[in-house]
Amino acid sequence: MALLMPASLLMVSATTSADAADAPQNTTNARQAKAKGKAKLVAMPQIVQQGKKPASAGSAKAALTATIKPAKAGRPVALQVQKGKKWKTVSKTKLTKKGLAEFGAPISKGGKALTYRVTAAPYKGAKAVTSKPTTTERWLTASFSDDFTGSTLSPSWSNRGIYYEPDSLRECSKGDPSAVSVSGGTVKLSVIKDPTRANERCVAKKDGKSTGSFDYRLNGHIGTEGSVSMRYGFAAARIKTHKLRGQHGGFWMRPTTAGGGDPRAEIDVVEYFGDKHPQGGLTSFIYSTKNNKAVKTGSWIKSPTSFLKNKKDGWSKNYHVFSVEWTPKMYVFRIDGKETYRTKVGVSDQFQFPILSLLSSDYEISQMPGGDKKLPQTMNVDWVRLWQA
Incomplete structure (x- = not known):
């Protein structure tokens, strides 16, 4: 069992594509229309805590890393937390050259795991994309x-x-x-x-x-x-x-x-x-x-x-x-x-x-x-x- 990857390490994704009916007729734009945007989000343990003074390990933030394709440096990316049936933006950053967006956010509230997703805004021809949700449940308790x-x-x-x-x-x-x-x-x-x-x-x-x-x-x-x-x-x-x-x-x-x-x-x-x-x-x-x-x-x-x-x-x-x-x-x-x-x-x-x-x-x-x-x-x-x- 130790050789099996935990479910929370498996990156989840969602895709978007252009509507075929609206696809441009020239070859270049047709390829762009068929290209799929992807967003993947991974939740990790509480490994984010920069600061001047000692602090409780329990107050450290969970790390969340999003991978966005196509990788367009500077693309706005938002981290959202689920609240009931709604989503609230809790952090924003910009995509790196490698297509990464890295965040630090609370791992839980009231002792319960939180569920996050990322959204990437339209940018330089790339359509908006949203990842599937991922939970911090796996990393609530350190060994x-x-x-x-x-x-x-x-x-x-x-x-x-x-x-x-x-x-x-x-x-x-x-x-x-x-x-x-x-x-x-x-x-x-x-x-x-x-x-x-x-x-x-x-x-x-x-x-x-x-x-x-x-x-x-x-x-x-x-x-x-x-x-x-x-x-x-x-x-x-x-x-x-x-x-x-x-x-x-x-x-x-x-x-x-x-x-x-x-x-x-x-x-x-x-x-x-x-x-x-x-x-x-x-x-x-x-x-x-x-x-x-x-x-x-x-x-x-x-x-x-x-x-x-x-x-x-x-x-x-x-x-x-x-x-x-x-x-x-x-x-x-x-x-x-x-x-x-x-x-x-x-x-x-x-x-x-x-x-x-x-x-x-x-x-x-x-x-x-x-x-x-x-x-x-x-x-x-x-x-x-x-x-x-």
Whole structure:
């Protein structure tokens, strides 16, 4: 059953076509008259919640994505919610070059699912089109949710990477509980100086060459291995990143040890390498194995500022929801419900568990402006949610 797509992921469509009696006589216009307009709408979980302060995961908005054909960039598209026998427009946007219209809207009212549809107005020769309704019912309840309330981690989480590991390119840093704290409804993952090695210096290396000597570091690095895992569905985390280069924050997933499988099967939902990074700082990667060889798929997220709300927004200034949609055939990555990247390469069929980390790897330590004096650096995570498909 886990291999079957949930009904709510199936995109629904409606079509319109020109009346044959009114079709123009010339060949070009005749083809246009026969062309069908299509509108498809998909409802997803609550993965839209940009904001300055911590907020309840339950108040996040559901993501809804419409695909409109013909794809005419700039075409007005409206999202409507059903109220009795009537439809009310709740949001408007314009079609992208790829024919997408992406929305964030409430997932429920009074605990009950909502039904939505999209309508696209006539535009540059394209006739008006309306999608069939789709409901948010499938995603009302997450299979795992942690809002990081209280002052300690829940039993679901444990610390990772607690040894200095040269083979993992972290000879100068290791995971430690003292770099993790819970307060104000968030878990704070930091890179701090290791007080037990205050009188020592570590020689950091990049590509086997020294980049200088630095303080030993402790990393915030936690996961739910042996406690919480999933296979297929959505995984999301609301994160406000750290600021400076020299370390990278991450929300990622690794396979459980039970059942064997590919030990390299890793899903890097998002990594952030600091403000003012020349390539924008955000990445999504997939690790897998093919023909006994390691395969790395993914890249720097293109035009990352286009996913910010405005010029005052920023990854280290405000919270954003980073998510992955995982099906048996594909990964789709999103920021606040807007697609950043998709791939069919290296899709895992194993159960995976979520990980949160702020890691200071040897190859990047020398990149931090101000060096050791700028420690600590901190990444804040407001909540984590999984929706098992």
